[in-house]
Amino acid sequence: MREKIRIASGQGFWGDLIDAPYQQVTAGNIDYLVMDYLAEVTMSILQKQKNKNSNLGYAKDIPPLMHRILPVCKEKNIKVITNGGGVSPLACAEAVMEIARDLNLEDLKIAVVSGDNILTRLDEIFDSGCDLNNMETGEPLQPLKDKVLSANVYFGAKPIVDALAAGADIVITGRTTDTGLTLAPMIHEFGWSMEDNDLTSAGTVAGHILECGGQASGGNLLANWEDVDNLAEIGFPIVEASPDGTFVVTKHEKLGGKVSYETVAEQLVYEIGNPKDYITPDCIADFTSIQLEDEGNNRVKVHGITGFEKTEFYKVSCSFEDGYSAVGSLTYSWPDALKKAKAADKILRKRMENLGLRFDEINTEYVGYNSCHGPLSKQIPEDDLNEVMLRIAVRGQNYKDIDRFGKELAPLILTGPPSVTGFAGGRPRPSDVVAYWPALIPKKLVEPELKILEL
Amino acid sequence: MKILLKDIAHGRSGDKGDAANIGLIAYDDKSFEIISKYVTTERVKKHFEGICKGDVERYELPNIRALNFLLHNTLGGGGTVSLKHDAQGKTLAAALLRMELNTEE
Known part of the structure; x- marks a missing residue:
């Protein structure tokens, strides 16, 4: 087992700095590059693209990006995990495979995680007794069924862990949680149990810190924002994880930006509700347990994290006209x-x-x-x-x-x-x-699917 | 003594549907005591009169010297439905820092 792994954030949303992932794989050493592309609005846009052309429906930035970073990733053995597959993760993976052939790469395994897209399964799900009631209003989805543009389950870390165990160099998923992208490599490398609530919560908190890219390394910082050095060449955040669940948030030394108590604390409170009840498919993390220690030199140690058992439900995000x-x-x-x-x-x-x-x-x-x-x-x-x-x-x-x-x-x-x-x-x-329709679905009604493409 | 919240705290805000979340973080322990005592649910509700049209919820994260506020019914419907310039409430943390505290109260 490795004593430390370095997981780097490459994108905070689809439309983020195009060069950030390249900087992350070239400006220093990392083991994993994780990229979040999916906001709620993105899924409906991608579904519309797929309706017009079944080969589309994923983040189109990915193939050209892979063309640039794949040779470096192969040489340095950096694994890439992204949810940019959108509503067409397989088409995305095939496009990346095409790039790999163009680059004359050998031995490449791309894992595709799907099964999250329930748009064509709505009737079957209603029939099984799940009304997909709106989490905020309690209304059932059925009357709006014909207006639904997209419907996706948020999977967690588990299918990505399975993909890594199968030897994947690249994991391309549909709708998985942003936090799962970061938690998965920790579970895989350190052999954590999916049932260890404190460890999965620690990895989830690390994912929350990485999921908005530069927002944890000096971007959008309200605390003394003028003191942040060289935002023009901002280094996105990196988590240096240890098997005991502690981790250090840092960045590549030669890039700009800043990692400090304040940059991490601001990201921790971003878009949270009840801090004791941060619910993901993998666990319920308790944000009031998080301890931060600013070690200086752009290093903040994060430890003490505890959490609770996961729920029996996945969150579903539907969009409708x-x-x-x-x-x-x-x-x-x-x-x-x-x-x-x-x-x-x-x-x-x-x-x-x-x-x-x-x-x-x-x-x-x-x-x-x-x-x-x-x-x-x-x-x-x-x-x-x-x-x-x-x-x-x-x-x-x-x-x-x-x-x-x-x-x-x-x-x-x-x-x-x-x-x-x-x-x-x-x-x-x-x-x-x-408009959005957040709902819950019993986990037993949906199963992630894993497919491996090999070069 | 009058204190401008901006001088003792920072934070970040964002959207959760039609609710805005504002995380308020004190710069030091003494400041956390002050914000814990004076930046109450009622005070925040009154501060955002005309902006927040629903309830305000307040949570404490003493471990990082922070308070988290959820301002319901604040973003004009939220997401892509909202017609507001700041549809995601990104500037509301700064708006909270405009609050003046009178610590002799």
Whole structure:
């Protein structure tokens, strides 16, 4: 058994720094590269792509990225784990295999984890007595069934552990938890029991720290943000894990950014609810047990983590169509910038009312004045404002009405208050609103599937 | 004594559906005593009047000198449904740091 493994975060979301994974595999030593690509909205976008072309439905950044990093990973024996397979993990793996052939690599094993996509199994699941009730409202999913765009179960570390045990160099999954990507290599390398709640919780906390990439190594840091060195060349976080469940959060020495008590603490509280009840498919981690020790030199030791037994359920995330929305903006300058923006808003609303347009919601905000902090914003004498951006957004069920809103905005330039600019981007276009439906499903109703592709 | 929360604490905020979470972290032990005592559920609810339209929940993480607040019904529906500029509540941690505490209360 190895005494230490180094697990590096390569992406915090799909659209993150493209060069980060390359930096992670080249700027120092690591054993695993983990990359999270899936936000809730991503699954519905990918499902739409797959509906048009069954060979799509995964993070398209992955094949070109693999072209760049695979030779290095093979040479340094770095294993790659990613959930960027989206709704087509097999198609993603086949595309990567194609890249490997182009690179003339030998001996490559890619594991594909699927079985999370239950879109075509909804009727069967309803029939078995599981209504996929909304976790927040308690409503059953059935009446909305025809509007469902995607439906995926969040698997945990287990299928990835199985993939690593089968000798995979690369693991490409569908919807697995971000934390499972990091926990899995620890279970695999250290031989942890899946039933050891404290150890699985420790690996889960490590995963939570890595899952947002640079947010744990100096990015988006509210504590003395100006003191963070060289964000331009930020090194993404790395976890140096030990068999006893303790780990050190660090980064490659020669890259920028910072790992400190504050950078780790801010990431720990990010998007959590009850800290004693951090539920994953693998365990329930107790965030009030986490101890941090800043050792200096961009090293923070994390220890003392405990947790509780996992539940009998997987979380399911469904997305469904819920009308359309559009957003547009115009910028007004001094004098009377805010007064002009408010007048323009009133004129636009009156015109839309005269047209009989119907919306579920219209929201107006004044960017540069109070759009972030609303009533908490510091009161500034209105005449002191140099400029303000009128941002107006609409949402509704009728495509034509949303489209017409987009056509009513630009005319304000010639038919509204003066000294206005900022309409270079063209008419706001309607986009689909995708709403979410979080639910639970008994674990016994879904089984992860593992497939190995070999070169 | 009047204390601006920004001077003794930092934090991070994000979204959980239509709820925003704000993790508030004190810079030292003494500051954690102060935020524990004065940054109450009621105080936060009042601070975010007009922004938070639901309940506020408060959790303690003394191990990292932090409090976690869940502000329900705050993000205009959340996710892609929200029409707000800050649909994910990313700037709300900074908004909380605007709070002034009067420690002689």
